[in-house]
Amino acid sequence: MSGTADGDDVLDTAARWRGEGHKVALATVVKTWGSAPRPAGSQVAVRDDGAFIGSVSGGCVEGAVIEGAQDVMRTGRIKQLEFGVSDAEAWAVGLACGGRIEILVEALD
Amino acid sequence: MHQDTLHALNEARHAGRAIVRAVDLATGEERLIDPSNPTSELERAAAAAARADRSEPVEIEGRSWFLSVHNPPLDLVLIGAVHIAQPLSQMAALAGYSVCIIDPRQAFATAARFPGMALSHDWPDEALARKPLGPRSALVALSHDPKFDDPGLAAALRSPCFYIGALGSKKSHAARLARLKAQGFTEDELKRIHGPVGLAIGARSPAEIAVSILAEMTLKLRADGGWERFAVRAQA
Numbered sequence: 001m002s003g004t005a006d007g008d009d010v011l012d013t014a015a016r017w018r019g020e021g022h023k024v025a026l027a028t029v030v031k032t033w034g035s036a037p038r039p040a041g042s043q044v045a046v047r048d049d050g051a052f053i054g055s056v057s058g059g060c061v062e063g064a065v066i067e068g069a070q071d072v073m074r075t076g077r078i079k080q081l082e083f084g085v086s087d088a089e090a091w092a093v094g095l096a097c098g099g100r101i102e103i104l105v106e107a108l109d
Numbered sequence: 110m111h112q113d114t115l116h117a118l119n120e121a122r123h124a125g126r127a128i129v130r131a132v133d134l135a136t137g138e139e140r141l142i143d144p145s146n147p148t149s150e151l152e153r154a155a156a157a158a159a160r161a162d163r164s165e166p167v168e169i170e171g172r173s174w175f176l177s178v179h180n181p182p183l184d185l186v187l188i189g190a191v192h193i194a195q196p197l198s199q200m201a202a203l204a205g206y207s208v209c210i211i212d213p214r215q216a217f218a219t220a221a222r223f224p225g226m227a228l229s230h231d232w233p234d235e236a237l238a239r240k241p242l243g244p245r246s247a248l249v250a251l252s253h254d255p256k257f258d259d260p261g262l263a264a265a266l267r268s269p270c271f272y273i274g275a276l277g278s279k280k281s282h283a284a285r286l287a288r289l290k291a292q293g294f295t296e297d298e299l300k301r302i303h304g305p306v307g308l309a310i311g312a313r314s315p316a317e318i319a320v321s322i323l324a325e326m327t328l329k330l331r332a333d334g335g336w337e338r339f340a341v342r343a344q345a
Contacts, residue, residue, distance in 0.1 A: 011115060011118060014115060018115070030175040040163070040165055043177075078136075080134065104134060106110050108110050108111075109110075
């Protein structure tokens with residue numbers, strides 16, 4: 001894939017879900033350090049029932065991102081999440097590759 | 110993100126227009142930016158990110174923004190529905206290219222030989238006049254036949270496409286350059302054509318040659334101005 005945000009299906013699906021009356025949040029990789037699995041711009045759309053499309057990590061942190069997305073859908077406030085092996089919490093939802101990523105989560109309102 | 114922003118973003122993407130979304134990482138404030146006509150500092154940063162095809166964070170006047178770049182897809186035009194075009198079209202599609210194979214010979218460019226690929230039976234100059242090559246386009250001439258290859262290469266040389274390749278030996282490439290020079294192209298312009306095509310990786314089979322061509326296209330696309338340095342190392 002190109003460095004272009006690979007949101008083709010993600011953004012179309014997000015719009016469709018919103019149109020169907022779901023709450024939706026978008027998570028975007030905004031910064032990476034080291035050997036992060038997905039480049040900045042990679043996106044996930046999360047629906048209020050936990051369904052999601054896209055990827056921000058290759059699968060390692062998607063679970064935590066979906067939780068964060070559900071917070072954001074409730075509060076309406078943006079949120080930044082950071083994952084990496086240097087992070088104590090990362091042992092639970094860490095990146096096996098040893099990279100670090102920062103993710104912006106926003107509600108689609 | 111506001112729904113209206115998402116709809117405008119999707120509309121631009123479906124129309125094949127490059128667009129950049131800037132979001133303020135502290136407040137969530139957002140802007141949609143047309144990278145073709147930048148005026149502010151933020152818009153200039155967005156245009157640079159679009160050129161580099163790289164979504165990235167930027168600091169401007171004390172604010173942290175993230176720029177999401179949405180460029181139109183890459184596209185690859187193959188002149189000649191020959192054997193090498195089969196693995197090359199499939200590999201390029203996997204790498205994210207929208208592929209079109211041009212060959213006026215209807216027996217060559219068939220859906221049975223190229224399942225799922227866009228095929229054109231027009232002459233290359235006509236097909237490329239209808240659907241011109243842009244800065245995210247590549248063209249590779251594979252037919253070995255000057256009456257198909259040359260008009261395709263001439264159209265590519267007049268376009269801003271990022272990669273032009275032509276299959277053939279050093280000898281046939283020299284003859285090709287002489288023909289194109291006679292059409293009025295300068296030596297500098299002709300340097301844009303990669304021939305013999307592909308990185309020198311010792312490729313033998315059509316699939317291996319396709320790998321070498323796609324590798325050279327990737328190098329040209331991604332390694333910015335430094336690609337020649339990389340190419341020298343790759344061939345050393």
